[in-house]
Amino acid sequence: MADLILRKELKQVRYFTEKLGDQIDLDMILVPGGDFMMGSPEDEPERSDSEGPQHLVTVPTFFMGRCPVTQAQWRFVAELTEINQPLEPNPSEFKGDDCPVESISWYDAMEFCQRLSAHTTREYRLPSEAEWEYACRAGTTTPFYFGPILTTEVANYNGNYTYNDSPKGEYLKEPIPVDYFGIANAFGLCDMHGNVDEWCQDQYHSNYEGAPINGSAWIDKEGDENVARVLRGGSWDDNPRYCRSAFRFNYIPRESDVFIGFRVVCRAPRALP
Numbered sequence: 001m002a003d004l005i006l007r008k009e010l011k012q013v014r015y016f017t018e019k020l021g022d023q024i025d026l027d028m029i030l031v032p033g034g035d036f037m038m039g040s041p042e043d044e045p046e047r048s049d050s051e052g053p054q055h056l057v058t059v060p061t062f063f064m065g066r067c068p069v070t071q072a073q074w075r076f077v078a079e080l081t082e083i084n085q086p087l088e089p090n091p092s093e094f095k096g097d098d099c100p101v102e103s104i105s106w107y108d109a110m111e112f113c114q115r116l117s118a119h120t121t122r123e124y125r126l127p128s129e130a131e132w133e134y135a136c137r138a139g140t141t142t143p144f145y146f147g148p149i150l151t152t153e154v155a156n157y158n159g160n161y162t163y164n165d166s167p168k169g170e171y172l173k174e175p176i177p178v179d180y181f182g183i184a185n186a187f188g189l190c191d192m193h194g195n196v197d198e199w200c201q202d203q204y205h206s207n208y209e210g211a212p213i214n215g216s217a218w219i220d221k222e223g224d225e226n227v228a229r230v231l232r233g234g235s236w237d238d239n240p241r242y243c244r245s246a247f248r249f250n251y252i253p254r255e256s257d258v259f260i261g262f263r264v265v266c267r268a269p270r271a272l273p
Contacts, residue, residue, distance in 0.1 A: 015066070015188065018120055020076040026065060028266065029188045031135045033061035033215075038133055039208055040246035044143055045164045050207055051246045059134045059215035064127060065263040067100070067178035067190045068198060069112070074101040080115040087111055093258045098177035100196045100261040106229045106253030109199045109262040116264065127265045128217040129202040129248065132232045136193075136245045138186035143244045144193055145185040150240040154181055155194035161239030175236050175261075193243040196261035197231040197251075204228040204250035228252055235259035 018026040039054040040047040071092055078087040091103045104112075106126075113124045127135070137145060143164065144150045152159040152169025156176050159169030179190045201217035204227070212218055221227050228250035234243030237259050241247065251260065 016063070018116075018122075020073055024072050024076050026069075026073055026264075027067070028063040029066045030268065031059075031062050031064050031131070031187050031189075033059055034134070035059075036134050036137060036139075037141070038130055038211075038246075040143070040244070041141075044244075044246070046241045046244075047246065048248075050248055053208055055208055055211065055213060057130045057134070057213050057215055059131055061268040062127075062131060062265050063268060064131070064135050064187075064189060064265045066184075066188065068196055068261045068263045069101050070098055070178055071095070071101045072097040074104075074112065077112050077115050077119070080119050083111060083114045083118065085111050087115075091256070094174045096175075096177060099175050100178055100191070102175060102196050102258050102261045103256045104199070104260055104262060105256040106199050106251075108256065112262075113264055122266050124264045124266050126199055126201045126262060128215060129200045129230045129232065130212070130215045130217075131265060132198065132200050133245060134215070135187060135189055136185070136233070138189070140186075140245070143246070145245060146193070150193060150243055154183055155191075155240075155243060156180070156236045157194040157234055157243050158237055158239050161241075163240035163244075166240065172236060192233055192245075194234050194238070195236055196233070197235045197238075197249065197259055198233045199260065199262040200230040200232055202230045204230050204248075225254060226252070231260065 015029045035058050037054050038057045040051040075089045078089040116124045142148050149164050149166035159171045184190045203219050231249040
C-alpha cells in the first residue's frame with residue numbers, strides 16, 4: 001500500500017523547489033527510475049576503454065538539481081553551520097550569482113550536501129555515476145542527448161574542437177550562467193553537457209568490470225582520501241569528446257579547479273512541502 005501511495009504522489013509531483021532564503025531557489029526535477037545501457041558502444045567515435053563494457057543498470061527514481069549548483073546557492077549554504085569542514089563562500093574564479101560554482105573539491109561538495117541536508121531535513125548527496133549518466137541520457141543512446149554531434153549553440157565547451165563532423169563554434173573561455181541556452185533534456189535537466197564538470201560519489205575505476213548494476217555508487221576503499229573520484233559532463237574548457245554522455249574522468253578529491261562544479265540529488269520523497 002505504501003508503494004502504491006508513493007507511485008501516485010510521484011505521478012503528480014514532477015519537480016519541487018527548495019527555498020534557500022527569500023531570494024534563492026533550488027529546483028529539483030524528478031528522474032523516473034528505469035533501465036539503461038551504461039557506457040558507450042564500441043563503435044562510438046572517440047570512445048575510451050574506460051567507458052566499457054556496456055552493461056544494463058537499473059536506476060531507482062530520484063530527484064536531481066535542474067542545473068549545476070550556482071554561486072548564489074553555494075554562498076547561502078556555505079554560511080550555514082559547519083559540519084565537517086569550513087567552506088569558502090566565494091571560491092569561484094569566474095564570478096556571477098547565476099554562474100555555476102567552480103573551483104570546488106569533492107570534499108567541498110560533500111560538505112555542501114551535508115549542510116543542505118541539515119538545513120532542509122531532506123537527505124541531499126552527490127549523484128552516483130550511474131544516476132548521472134542515466135539522467136543525462138534521458139532515454140537517448142547517442143553520444144549526446146542532443147544526438148550524434150554537439151554545437152556551441154546548445155552547450156558551452158571549447159568550440160575550436162569538433163566531434164563527429166560537427167562544425168566549429170565559439171570558445172567563450174569561461175563558464176556561463178546556468179540554463180543560458182534555455183534547453184533541457186527529456187527529463188527537464190539543463191547543462192548536462194559542458195559548462196562545468198560535475199563530481200559524482202563514486203571512486204574511479206578504470207572500466208566497468210564488476211560495477212554495480214543497481215544504480216548505486218561504486219565505492220570499495222572507504223576512508224582512503226587519495227582514491228580518485230569521478231567527474232562527468234565536460235566543461236567550458238573541454239573539447240566536445242569530453243562532453244559525451246558516456247565520458248568519464250578522474251580527479252583527486254581534495255583538489256579543485258576552475259572547470260569543476262557539481263549538482264545535487266535527493267531520494268524521491270513520500271511527501272513534499
